[in-house]
Structures are given as C-alpha cells and as structure tokens.
Amino acid sequence: MKNTLIVLFSVIFGFSLTAKDFTVSDFGAKNDGFTINTSTIQKAIDFVHEQGGGRLIFETGSYVTGSIYLKSNVTLHLEQGATILGSTNPFDYIKDAKIGWMSMIFAVNQENIGITGKGTINGRGFLTAYNMVNYIHRGIYTDPLKYDRPNETNRPQNIYFRECKNIRIVDITLRDPGSWNQTYDQCQNLYVDHIYVDSKSYWNNDGIDIVDCDGVVIKNSYFDAADDVICFKSHSAEHMCQNVVVDNCVGRSSANGLKFGTVSRGGFKNFKITNLTIFDTFRSAITLAAVDGGEIENIVIDGVRSINTGNVIYLRLGDRWAKGKKPYMKNVTISNVYAEVPLTKPDAGYNYEGPVEDLPRNISPASIVGLVENKIQGVHLKNIQIVYPGEGNPLYAKRGLSAEELDGVPEMRDAYPEFSQFKELPAWAFYVRHAEGVSFENVTFTAKKKDYRPSVVLDDVKDVSFTGLVVHEPESVGKQQVFSHKTSQLIIK
Amino acid sequence: MKFVLICWLALCLPWALQGKEYHASLFGVKSDGITLNSRSIQKAVDFIQEKGGGTLVFSVGRYLTGSIRLKSNVMIELREGAVLVGASSPYDYISVGGVRALIVAEGEQNVGVFGKGVIDGQGKGLVASLTTQIQKGYLPEAISQASPALVAMKGCKSVTVTGLHLQDAAGSALSFTDCSQVALTDLWIKNQAVPNMRGLVQSNCVDLVATRVMNDLVASGKKP
Numbered sequence: 001m002k003n004t005l006i007v008l009f010s011v012i013f014g015f016s017l018t019a020k021d022f023t024v025s026d027f028g029a030k031n032d033g034f035t036i037n038t039s040t041i042q043k044a045i046d047f048v049h050e051q052g053g054g055r056l057i058f059e060t061g062s063y064v065t066g067s068i069y070l071k072s073n074v075t076l077h078l079e080q081g082a083t084i085l086g087s088t089n090p091f092d093y094i095k096d097a098k099i100g101w102m103s104m105i106f107a108v109n110q111e112n113i114g115i116t117g118k119g120t121i122n123g124r125g126f127l128t129a130y131n132m133v134n135y136i137h138r139g140i141y142t143d144p145l146k147y148d149r150p151n152e153t154n155r156p157q158n159i160y161f162r163e164c165k166n167i168r169i170v171d172i173t174l175r176d177p178g179s180w181n182q183t184y185d186q187c188q189n190l191y192v193d194h195i196y197v198d199s200k201s202y203w204n205n206d207g208i209d210i211v212d213c214d215g216v217v218i219k220n221s222y223f224d225a226a227d228d229v230i231c232f233k234s235h236s237a238e239h240m241c242q243n244v245v246v247d248n249c250v251g252r253s254s255a256n257g258l259k260f261g262t263v264s265r266g267g268f269k270n271f272k273i274t275n276l277t278i279f280d281t282f283r284s285a286i287t288l289a290a291v292d293g294g295e296i297e298n299i300v301i302d303g304v305r306s307i308n309t310g311n312v313i314y315l316r317l318g319d320r321w322a323k324g325k326k327p328y329m330k331n332v333t334i335s336n337v338y339a340e341v342p343l344t345k346p347d348a349g350y351n352y353e354g355p356v357e358d359l360p361r362n363i364s365p366a367s368i369v370g371l372v373e374n375k376i377q378g379v380h381l382k383n384i385q386i387v388y389p390g391e392g393n394p395l396y397a398k399r400g401l402s403a404e405e406l407d408g409v410p411e412m413r414d415a416y417p418e419f420s421q422f423k424e425l426p427a428w429a430f431y432v433r434h435a436e437g438v439s440f441e442n443v444t445f446t447a448k449k450k451d452y453r454p455s456v457v458l459d460d461v462k463d464v465s466f467t468g469l470v471v472h473e474p475e476s477v478g479k480q481q482v483f484s485h486k487t488s489q490l491i492i493k
Numbered sequence: 494m495k496f497v498l499i500c501w502l503a504l505c506l507p508w509a510l511q512g513k514e515y516h517a518s519l520f521g522v523k524s525d526g527i528t529l530n531s532r533s534i535q536k537a538v539d540f541i542q543e544k545g546g547g548t549l550v551f552s553v554g555r556y557l558t559g560s561i562r563l564k565s566n567v568m569i570e571l572r573e574g575a576v577l578v579g580a581s582s583p584y585d586y587i588s589v590g591g592v593r594a595l596i597v598a599e600g601e602q603n604v605g606v607f608g609k610g611v612i613d614g615q616g617k618g619l620v621a622s623l624t625t626q627i628q629k630g631y632l633p634e635a636i637s638q639a640s641p642a643l644v645a646m647k648g649c650k651s652v653t654v655t656g657l658h659l660q661d662a663a664g665s666a667l668s669f670t671d672c673s674q675v676a677l678t679d680l681w682i683k684n685q686a687v688p689n690m691r692g693l694v695q696s697n698c699v700d701l702v703a704t705r706v707m708n709d710l711v712a713s714g715k716k717p
Contacts (some may be wrong), residue, residue: 035527042584091536092532135521
C-alpha cells in the first residue's frame with residue numbers, strides 16, 4: 001500500500017511568543033462561581049484584541065459566563081484550578097446567526113486564537129438543557145421537542161469556531177456541554193493536544209467534532225462522551241475534512257469511537273490515525289460512513305485497541321441526503337487492531353447510555369457495506385485480531401446462508417448508518433457486501449463459544465483475498481468459516 | 494444634609510394601556526439579588542412585545558440586572574417590595590444617545606416603568622469599579638460619561654414613569670432626550686450615591702410633565 005498522505009501544518013504561531021498577558025479579574029470578572037461575567041469577559045477579549053493580542057489569563061476560581069466571542073490573536077489561558085462555568089440560563093446564550101447553533105465560546109472568521117492551560121471549561125449543560133425544556137413547555141421558547149429534548153441547535157456547546165485559522169486547544173479539560181461539545185467548522189490549521197474531555201451530561205454530547213476542516217492534529221487526548229468521541233463531519237458539499245492526523249488518543253462512548261459522518265456531504269481525505277484506544281463503547285470503535293454524497297479516500301488507521309466495545313469496524317456507503325451526488329470510499333487501510341467484543345452492554349452504567357435497538361439480533365460482525373451500484377473500493381486489513389463472544393442463537397435471531405436469505409439482508413440505503421441497522425447478519429466476525437478489492441492479511445477471528453453462523457460472509461464482492469486467516473471457534477471442526485455469495489476473484493491462501 | 498425638593502404639579506396624563514400581565518418568574522428571572530437577570534429580563538421584554546405588548550410584573554424581591562432595552566408597548570411594573578438592582582460591572586451597561594443606563598429605550602413608544610417598587614443603581618460600587626477600570630486604561634471614557642443612569646430614553650413617545658423610588662444611580666436618575674409625551678408622576682428620587690448627580694436630565698423633549706417628583710440629592714463637598 002502506498003501512502004499518498006500529505007499533511008501540512010503550521011503549528012507554531014509567532015504571535016504566542018510576543019504576546020502580552022492580561023488577567024480577566026483585572027477587568028472586574030468575579031471568580032465566585034455565581035456572578036455572570038459575560039459582558040466583562042467579552043470586554044476583556046475585545047480589549048486584548050484591540051491591543052494587538054495576547055493571553056487573557058483566568059486565575060484560580062470559577063467564572064460564570066454566557067456566550068462570548070473569541071477574537072483574533074487572543075488566547076484564553078485557564079490556569080490550573082480555573083474553571084469557566086457555563087450559565088445554566090439558556091437565555092445567557094446566543095444562537096449565532098451564521099452558525100445557527102448556541103455556544104459558550106464562539107469564534108467566527110478569526111485567526112491565531114486558542115484556549116490553553118490546565119483549567120476547565122464546564123458547560124453545566126444538563127441544567128441548561130432542562131431549563132430550556134421548561135421554557136419550551138411554558139411557550140417562552142419554540143422547539144418541537146423531538147424525542148422530548150430540545151433540538152441540538154437550541155442547547156449550548158462549549159466551543160464553536162467557524163471559518164477560523166490557526167487554532168490551538170491545548171491542555172484544557174472540557175466538561176458537560178448542553179449539546180455537542182466542541183465544534184471546529186471550516187477551520188484551517190487546528191492543533192489539539194493533551195486535552196481531557198468528560199462529555200456525558202446530556203443527549204448528543206460528543207467528544208470533538210471536526211467539520212470540513214483542512215489541517216488538523218489531535219493528539220495525546222482523552223475523551224469520555226455520551227455520543228461520538230472523535231467525529232469528523234462534512235456539512236458542506238463544497239468543503240471536506242482533509243489532511244488530518246490523530247495520534248495517541250483514548251476514547252469511551254455510548255455511540256462511536258472514531259466516526260466519519262453522519263452528515264457527510266463533501267467528504268474526508270488524507271487521514272492518518274495512529275495509536276487509538278476505544279473502550280466501554282456502545283457502537284463501533286471505527287465508523288467511516290458516507291451517506292450524503294461524500295468522498296472518503298486515503299485513510300490510514302494503524303494501531304487500534306478496541307476493548308469491551310460493541311463493534312470494531314463499520315464502513316458504509318449510503319444514499320441519504322446526497323441529492324444525486326455520488327459518494328465513494330476507496331483506499332482505506334486498517335492495521336494492527338486488537339479488539340474484544342462483549343456479549344453484555346459495553347456502556348452499561350455510564351451516563352446517557354446508548355439506546356437498545358435493532359433487536360432481535362445476535363452479536364453483530366464488523367462490516368463493510370457499500371451500495372449495489374456503488375461499491376466500496378480498496379480496503380486493506382492487516383494484522384487484525386478480534387475476539388467475539390460467539391453464542392449466536394438461531395432461535396433468537398436467524399439469518400441463514402441461502403441465496404434468498406442473503407439477498408434478504410435489507411440494503412438500508414437511506415437509513416441512518418449504524419453497525420446494527422441490518423439487525424441479524426449472517427456472519428459472526430466479518431460481513432462484506434458490495435465491495436471491490438478487499439484484502440485480509442494476517443487476520444485472526446476468535447469466538448469464545450460456538451456460533452450458528454460462519455465467521456465471514458462475502459456478498460457481491462469482487463477481488464477479495466485472505467492471507468493467513470485464522471479462525472478459532474469451539475466445537476466447529478470442519479465448519480466452513482468463509483462463505484461467499486455472488487463473489488468473484490476470491491483467494492484464500 | 495441638604496434636601497432639594499422640587500415639586501411640579503401639573504396635569505396627570507392618562508396611563509398607557511397596560512395589556513396582559515406576565516410574571517417575571519415565567520422567564521426564569523430570579524429574585525435572590527445575586528443572579529444576574531439581564532438576559533432573562535430582556536427575553537421577557539422581547540417576548541411580550543412579540544405577543545403584542547403587556548406588562549412585565551416584578552413582585553417582592555431583589556432583581557439584579559444589567560441594561561435592559563425596553564420595547565414598544567411593554568411596561569415594567571415593580572410592585573411594592575420589588576427592587577431592580579443595578580449590576581456592579583460597568584460592562585453590563587449599554588447606552589442610548591451617549592447615556593448608559595439600567596433601563597434604556599430608543600425610538601420606542603408606549604413604554605414605561607411603574608409601581609411602588611424601587612430601582613437601585615448601587616452607584617457607589619459601580620462608580621468604584623468604573624474608576625478602577627478607567628485608571629487601568631480599559632475604559633476610555635471619562636467617569637461622568639460612563640456612569641449609568643437608572644432610566645435613559647431617546648426619541649421615545651408616550652413614556653410613563655410612575656410611583657417608584659429611584660435611588661443611588663451612578664449617574665443621573667432619569668435622562669430623556671428627544672422624547673415626547675413623557676409623564677413622570679409620584680416619584681421619589683434619592684440620588685445620593687454620587688455627589689452632584691441629578692434627578693432628571695432632559696433635552697429637546699416635547700410635552701414632558703413631571704408631577705409630584707421629589708428629588709433628594711447631594712451637592713459636592715457636603716457629607717450626606
């Protein structure tokens with residue numbers, strides 16, 4: 001496999017060398033955990049910006065605020081022990097006209113900005129969300145309350161930066177947003193290092209959302225999220241996420257670990273993701289989905305530990321909001337993966353557990369599922385070890401191997417993509433459908449107990465090879481572990 | 494202590510139609526004296542205006558707030574025991590026509606504040622923080638320009654301020670510029686936080702009538 005990954009970053013910003021420090025309390029901001037400092041903090045940011053930039057220091061204490069806008073050349077520096085607390089009053093937040101979302105810290109069209117230091121940003125989003133619910137019921141605020149929760153755009157995120165350049169998010173802790181957590185949308189040169197995220201206070205709390213950004217580094221960070229952990233999206237068909245490095249990150253989620261999508265209009269290109277650990281995660285450690293016309297190309301994922309996680313790999317093309325734009329996925333390499341899939345609910349006991357759905361279904365396999373007319377092209381899986389519980393019980397849910405049953409697996413082309421969406425699948429380890437050029441090299445699948453299904457089912461796959469496939473399953477001597485249907489150029493060495 | 498009592502007796506203008514009443518608590522406004530309510534009160538005013546007008550009612554309690562922008566056909570009623578308390582940060586105030594104030598309005602009509610309650614500017618603390626901010630160079634204005642009034646309106650028509658105790662503004666208590674049909678009735682203005690601050694400042698107003706307005710002010714050099 002040849003990497004054509006080109007990653008260009010400028011992570012050293014000259015401004016931070018010459019910048020002057022200002023202290024927010026000097027402007028009269030109170031660190032008593034009660035005073036709402038919105039106007040004072042905004043004044044301080046504006047002042048530092050007008051002075052040519054610098055760091056705005058938050059010393060130890062708790063500073064309550066509503067929406068503020070970060071300006072060019074200003075870095076918010078939170079010293080250890082300093083916390084920016086979100087106001088719990090939803091009316092203290094602005095729904096930005098351009099962005100269409102609420103947030104505590106906004107930046108729009110700014111450059112050389114950052115949030116640094118060992119302090120904390122705590123949105124207190126649970127309280128804010130429920131205060132919003134109250135206002136909606138009273139008729140003070142209009143919202144459809146779909147799923148009995150305010151729309152994601154009507155609850156504050158901790159951070160939303162749009163069309164900004166040269167961003168540094170370093171060392172901080174982010175907690176309890178009201179909606180997604182931190183979103184960087186159409187930004188260039190984003191550097192995230194050594195952050196700690198605890199984001200499971202309310203529905204849709206993500207770890208980090210990167211939308212249509214060019215030049216992203218995320219490393220040495222820890223995320224515990226109710227919704228997706230490290231999530232790349234493409235809201236605009238004219239933009240995409242590209243030139244991205246993710247290294248040495250750990251995530252826990254009641255949804256997916258690493259995710260491309262769900263909104264996936266433009267696409268995702270040139271990614272290098274290394275040393276990723278996902279644990280106690282409800283859905284997939286890795287979900288790459290292009291269901292809205294997006295293009296996925298040149299993705300390298302190397303070094304994954306997926307422990308007590310419901311699914312390991314889910315690659316999906318769909319046809320949801322594409323409006324005629326044809327999605328594709330090609331040249332994806334995933335290597336050095338060790339995964340353990342449990343029989344029990346992986347995220348049991350965490351706040352905002354994932355919804356039990358798509359039943360009845362035995363443990364789902366990893367899967368690669370394209371579209372009939374649009375196949376996933378070029379997926380290389382190398383040094384993969386996955387341990388499953390087995391125990392697939394045909395009396396509970398059954399998908400047999402007859403042509404009729406295999407063709408009967410629903411296509412779900414316009415559905416929200418999740419690994420469990422097909423309900424019962426005919427394999428216990430890996431299911432591949434509508435793909436071309438798939439290689440498995442040095443792959444070991446282990447079932448702890450006997451399963452009624454074979455380990456691998458291939459359906460409508462062209463040019464697929466297994467080199468060094470090892471399958472462990474008790475009481476299964478002589479069982480055919482790779483079953484193919486409508487498949488050509490299958491090589492098993 | 495020197496009292497300067499000015500009473501004008503004149504025509505009582507009919508009160509504006511008050512319309513529907515809305516309790517402040519409906520909008521999550523807190524009466525604890527320490528929660529900054531600016532945005533909730535503003536939301537309330539905007540909401541009432543969108544609903545065709547009415548009165549935002551504050552019952553007994555202390556309501557901390559920064560500037561609120563009053564809108565057409567919205568009245569604020571401060572009932573007996575209700576105190577609208579001015580925030581201590583100068584950055585919580587906005588201005589109309591160059592005058593910062595706790596309650597501001599520009600180009601609106603049928604607006605007002607009434608009731609037996611109090612508007613307390615907490616002027617001493619506010620002036621102290623203003624002074625600090627000016628000294629540090631964060632605020633460019635002179636203190637006389639920056640000091641917030643309690644109520645400032647510009648270009649408004651059909652305004653009533655009735656029955657209230659107005660106290661301790663950092664600037665003037667009331668300021669009206671280019672307004673018409675302004676009725677100020679039964680007001681006690683005890684503006685003693687800062688020397689030389691005035692009870693009422695008006696310029697270019699037409700048909701401004703002050704009835705039974707008592708000013709209790711402090712001149713410079715005198716101890717209150």
